[in-house]
Amino acid sequence: MHSFTYTANPGRILFGFGKLEALGEEIRAAGMTRVLLLSTPQQVDQVQALSDTLGDLSAGVFSDARMHTPAEVTEQALKYLKSVGADGIVSLGGGSTIGLGKALALRTNLGQIVIPTTYAGSEMTPILGETADGVKRTLRSEKVLPETVIYDVDLTMTLPAAMSGLSGMNAVAHAIEALYCREANPVTSLIAAEGVRALTEALPRIAKDPADRAARSDALYGAWLCGTCLGTVGMALHHKLCHALGGAFDLPHAATHTIVLPHALAYTAPAIPEVMARLRETLNTDDPARRLYEIGCEIGAPEGLKALEMPEEGIARVVDLSLENPYWNPRPLDREGLTLLLEDAFHGRPPSQH
Template sequence: MHNFTYTANPGRILFGFGTLDKLADEIRNAGMTRVLLLSTPQQAEQVGAVAKSLGDLSAGIFSDARMHTPAEVTEQALKSLKSLGADGIVSLGGGSTIGLGKALALRTNLAQIVIPTTYAGSEMTPILGETTDGVKRTLRSEKVLPETVLYDVELTMSLPVEMSGLSGMNAVAHAVEALYCKEANPITALIAAEGVRALTDALPRIAQDGGDREARSDALYGAWLCGTCLGTVGMALHHKLCHAIGGAYDTPHAATHAIILPHALAYTAPAIPEAMERLRAALKTDDPAGRLYEIGREIGAPEGLQALGMPEDGIEHVVELSLRDPYWNPRPLEREALTLLLGDAFHGRPPSRH
């Protein structure tokens, strides 16, 4: 057994069908008396129903959460929170809403309860990404960790099938890299392998039948595990490529991850024999990278970066960005091999060995 360090993030987890019914009790148990409820405009009606059910525990609603957590939106929400006299935060939604809740917690030290409705996993991490003047910066702080997370499978039943698949593959990427990142350790490896197994088994079933309750439960369980990985270790080449592509060409976050994942894994595979053995078991295949590519086809992921609007000359630019400020990776970054990797990902070809 190698030496390792493992840090468990604090937090209370409620998981199951109908856990939203316990929200009022959780608010009281946390010592909150008047909470500000957050959502995106698309989920305003849903969060409005939750606010109504809470009665006097609801101080009000801010339903203008936006992707990438713009600082100006956070300032608007902060004014709303203060004017309403809220003493706690409840975030219902995906990464955009959860990010806003974290940004408010960072500034106020108020407690948070998070109710995820996608598989993104942000709720399990001490990570906050904020955008100011078009530049997104990331920080880590325990101040942004939610105190309580309510996973209610019922809330994911209406998540569109395509969004379910892409959001799920984004979560799988967290767990895959957790197996071989610089901070990898035996505890996270166990969590990561189970997260990969649960999600990759569930996502094709959801693609076939979005109303499959068992598949939905398995997917949310897997998303929780994958999010836990993201919250406890760092990342490697896959995330560097996705950040470079998304920052340069404003490609959709989850779709970018779904496309890049099999290719980044194929690139790194020769340097990570133990991680590959775990992935073979979790994915039930001798070719984990190839199976991840197949799952992308099964869930309807876009066929290549060109489908996301990235130009072909962007391949060279992304290679430059990746080499200029590289993330640690078990296999060193090589210009020619990275160019081939991104070429495959751009055209939607299966991953190849470089």
């Protein structure tokens, strides 16, 4: 056994059906008296209803969370938070809402309770990605790690099948990179493999039957595990490419991750034979990168970055951004290989090794 370092992040987890009923109790247990509830515009009715049930525990609702956590939106939310005198943050939603909650926690040191309604997994990480002037930058800080996460499977039952698949594959990307990132360790690898297994088995079932309660529970369980991986180790090429794409072209976060993941894995595969052997077992396939691509097809993912309206000439810009400030990767980054990778991802072709 090689030497390693494993750091477990603190946090309280509630998992199961009907767990949202415990929110008021969790707010009081955390020492909060007036919480600001956050959501996207699409979930404002849901979060407003939750605010109504909390009564005096709710200081108000800010429902303008956006993808990639734009700095200007954070400033608007911060101003509102101060105006209502909130002493805690409750985020209901997916990565956009959770990102805003983290950005506020970074600036205020207030505690957070997160209620995920997708499978993105960012609720388990001390990582925040913020966008300003067309560039998305990430930071790692214990100040942005939520103190409590409530996983209520009931809240995911109405998540559209297409969105379920994309957010789930976003979570899978966290675990895939956790297997080969610089900080990889045996404990995280066990969690990662189980998270990949749970999600990749559940997502095609949800695509066929969105009301499958067992599949929904398995997917949320997998998302928790995959998020835990991202919260305890670092990132590599896949996340660098997705951050560059999202910041430069405002592409939808989960769809971008779903499209890029098979290609980033195929690029790195020659340098990680042991990881590929593990993924062959986990995914029950001879070609893990191709299987991830096939799952994308099964869940109805967009056919390439061009389907997200990314301009083809933007490929060169993303390559430049990736090389200017590269993340560590087992296979070193080279311009030609990254260009071919992104061309495959752009056109929606199956992954190939370059």
